[in-house]
Amino acid sequence: MDLRVNLLGYTLDNPVIPASGTFGFGYEFAEFYDINCLGSISLKGTTLEPRYGNPLPRIAECPSGLLNSIGLQNPGAQKVVAEELAKLGRVYGKKVIANVGGSAIDDYVQTASEFNNADSVFAIELNISCPNVKHGGMAFGTDPKVAAELVREVKKASTKPVMVKLSPNVTDITELAKAVEGAGADAVSLINTLVGMRIDLRTAKPILSAVSGGYSGPGVFPVALRMVYQVKKAVGIPVVGMGGIMTAYDVIEMMYAGAAAVMVGTANLVNPYACRDIIASLPRVMEELNISSLKEIIGRAHNG
Amino acid sequence: MKLTTLEVISNRQLNPRTYELILSGDIPPVKSGQFADLAVKGWFLKRPFSIADCEGGRITVLYKAIGGGTREMAGWKKGDTTDALVCIGEGFDTSACLKPLLVGGGIGAAPLYLLAKEFNAMGITPDILLAFRDKEEAYYIDEFKALGNVYLSTDNGSLGYKGNALEALKYYNLEFDRYYACGPLPMLKAFAEYSRQGQLSLEARMGCGFGACMGCSIKTKGGPKRVCKEGPVFRADEVIF
Numbered sequence: 001m002d003l004r005v006n007l008l009g010y011t012l013d014n015p016v017i018p019a020s021g022t023f024g025f026g027y028e029f030a031e032f033y034d035i036n037c038l039g040s041i042s043l044k045g046t047t048l049e050p051r052y053g054n055p056l057p058r059i060a061e062c063p064s065g066l067l068n069s070i071g072l073q074n075p076g077a078q079k080v081v082a083e084e085l086a087k088l089g090r091v092y093g094k095k096v097i098a099n100v101g102g103s104a105i106d107d108y109v110q111t112a113s114e115f116n117n118a119d120s121v122f123a124i125e126l127n128i129s130c131p132n133v134k135h136g137g138m139a140f141g142t143d144p145k146v147a148a149e150l151v152r153e154v155k156k157a158s159t160k161p162v163m164v165k166l167s168p169n170v171t172d173i174t175e176l177a178k179a180v181e182g183a184g185a186d187a188v189s190l191i192n193t194l195v196g197m198r199i200d201l202r203t204a205k206p207i208l209s210a211v212s213g214g215y216s217g218p219g220v221f222p223v224a225l226r227m228v229y230q231v232k233k234a235v236g237i238p239v240v241g242m243g244g245i246m247t248a249y250d251v252i253e254m255m256y257a258g259a260a261a262v263m264v265g266t267a268n269l270v271n272p273y274a275c276r277d278i279i280a281s282l283p284r285v286m287e288e289l290n291i292s293s294l295k296e297i298i299g300r301a302h303n304g
Numbered sequence: 305m306k307l308t309t310l311e312v313i314s315n316r317q318l319n320p321r322t323y324e325l326i327l328s329g330d331i332p333p334v335k336s337g338q339f340a341d342l343a344v345k346g347w348f349l350k351r352p353f354s355i356a357d358c359e360g361g362r363i364t365v366l367y368k369a370i371g372g373g374t375r376e377m378a379g380w381k382k383g384d385t386t387d388a389l390v391c392i393g394e395g396f397d398t399s400a401c402l403k404p405l406l407v408g409g410g411i412g413a414a415p416l417y418l419l420a421k422e423f424n425a426m427g428i429t430p431d432i433l434l435a436f437r438d439k440e441e442a443y444y445i446d447e448f449k450a451l452g453n454v455y456l457s458t459d460n461g462s463l464g465y466k467g468n469a470l471e472a473l474k475y476y477n478l479e480f481d482r483y484y485a486c487g488p489l490p491m492l493k494a495f496a497e498y499s500r501q502g503q504l505s506l507e508a509r510m511g512c513g514f515g516a517c518m519g520c521s522i523k524t525k526g527g528p529k530r531v532c533k534e535g536p537v538f539r540a541d542e543v544i545f
Contacts (some may be wrong), residue, residue: 021517028515028533031305044518052521052528057509059519061349066511073518073528207509217348269512270349272307272389 001283002293005039007238007261008161008186010095010122012039015251015294016279019242019265020045020099020125020165021070025084030091032272037279041088042097042189042263043080045127048111050076060198060207065217065244065266067196069210072101072130077114085120095122097163101130105153108140112158124160126151126185129167129192130214141167141192144179151183163187163240166231168220169195173227174234181235189240189263190231191224217266218244225257232258232299248278248285258299305392305514306332310342312384313362315377318443322411323378324356325365327386334358336419337395337505337537340365341513343387344373350389351377352510352532354415354486363390366414366443389513393536396484396503398422404430405480406452407469407495409487410441415505417444419484420451429453431478435469435487438462470494485540493545502540506531 003014018026020042029035053071060067074080080098088096098115102108108126115121128141128150140150147164155162164180166173168191177188193214198207206212224243232239241259245251246267254262267274282294291297310327318324327340334355340363341350351373357364369378380386396419398404404423406416413434423430430452436442439462448454456464457472465472469491485495486505495502508531511519515533522529523544529535 022512024516024518031514032307052523053518056520056522058521059349059509059511059517061347063348065348068511068517068519070518073521269517272512272514272516 001286002295003282005261005295005298007040007240008123008163010040012261014039014279014282015255015259015261016275017042017097017240017261017263018268018275019263020127022265022268025080026088026096027091029268029272033276035092036094037276038094039261040094040096040122041092042099042125043084044074045072045099045101045130046074046077046080046111047072047101048077048107050074050079055209057207057209058213060213062196062198062215062217062219064219065215066269067198067208067213067215068193069208069213071210077111081114081118085118089120095120097121097123097125099125099127099165101127105150108150109153109157112154112162116159121160123163123186124154124158125163125165125189126154127165127192129165141176142170144175147176148179148183151180151185155184161186163189165192166190167192168223168227174230177231177235181237185237187238187240187260188231188235189242191220191227191243194220194223216244218246220244221250225254228254228259229257229301233302245278246274248281251278251282252285252289252291252297255294255297256299256301258302260298305389306330307387307389309385310388310390312380312382312386314382315380317378318366319440321368321370322441322443323367323369325367325377325380326362327365327388328362331358331361331363332391334363334391334418335395336422337415338391338393339536341389341392341510342377344376346376347373349511350387350513352392352507352513354505354536356414356417357421358418366411368411392513393532394534396505396537398426401482402428403479403481404428405473405478405483406430406432407435407473407483407485407487408433409435409469409485409491410437412487412505413444413448415486416484417447417451420448424451431455431480433457433469433472433476433478435472435491436463468494470498489545496540496543496545500541503537504540504543505537506535506543508532
């Protein structure tokens, strides 16, 4: 039984990658289990300068998921490279994905460049889809021309393969996928969160200080699956699928839709062992579904 | 910190909205101020509750049934089970404190019960100031009286001094070398402004409860800190309100 997949020139022992923003810089989870079982890790979104993010409350519960409006809290690129990667390196021996955010093209370019000499980083994930930062973030992910320009500039400056994380908050996600592919993106990952809001029934005020936030969790899985399927059809570069994956069955379904690897996000927040448990049950689920190699099932739903 | 399944031993109504929930299971030693994150069927996120007591493999949680999740919990019966993360966060620091003042506002008095027990074990009888909205909201008065010198206040004067916690502290002329406060944010802010010699237990809407999502980060003089991980207890002089 072969769980390995290839992503951007790197072989992952299995396709399960904790999604950016739900796993910190990884080492927090080493308190719970040996995180070396993970295929890779997508690190907490990193910006050039340190960010505190949005005021509290940043979390609102929803049926089948939650809204967050963290606002890219992070200690800044230099500290991530110098301190967080070092801390992670003590508990994780594989290569990781650095998730890069920004509010101007220059920010993204400089932040991505900070990781050029970080040996433990095998790819950059450009976050052009964060709904929780006022300038930039999702703005770069809703206009194909702007997204393409950003990708071109980052590709010039980065020595790592560049994967672009796409927003579902657009009319046609394939337009964005095609635009970034045309600009030289090496892969796309999708979906980021769906913009939503909740109102406190007692105060009649929005629960989140930022009013709206990003909805994630098993409630978005069918939307994510549909978008991964559409994007797989539209582009030739690898597609990394995410959005509400909770079980090994969801992993297989997402790979059938076209995902070369998957990211697991919100599941980590309700069960810190989620990724470990999903990876542990993959062989049993593969056996049940007569799958001997995960590589072979990527995009199977597109066949005839 | 540990993910485990806990069984309901009892779930007793203390006043119209407040409940005392006793859970048993594989529970590691608890430090006062630490909390437990309890799963409620039908709700996506676990709910954080400070641990009011811990003895012989059992923890006590005091909660107010005000939202859908806590109203669901009010219906829990002996033998029901819940998935839980237990012993989360950094608790109260009891070192080098000979004259503690414990200040609880509303349901915020909960973690002070275990704290008072810890002081008793050190041979110290703490002063305990409990502030409630009104008499109906009060709970655990006799339990606290068994552990320390209890002073009471209510907003409407139906029990103890009429006024808020800080006004009551001045009225009762309470002295301390360190205070330990848990309650609504305005109360904690008022105490932090009154004296830096204190520890504050904060609450926040949390995502994960163990430091991964940054959903509960507050601003402190030492940079952003997570209520669930570096907290919930913070020094009064470090929190930026």
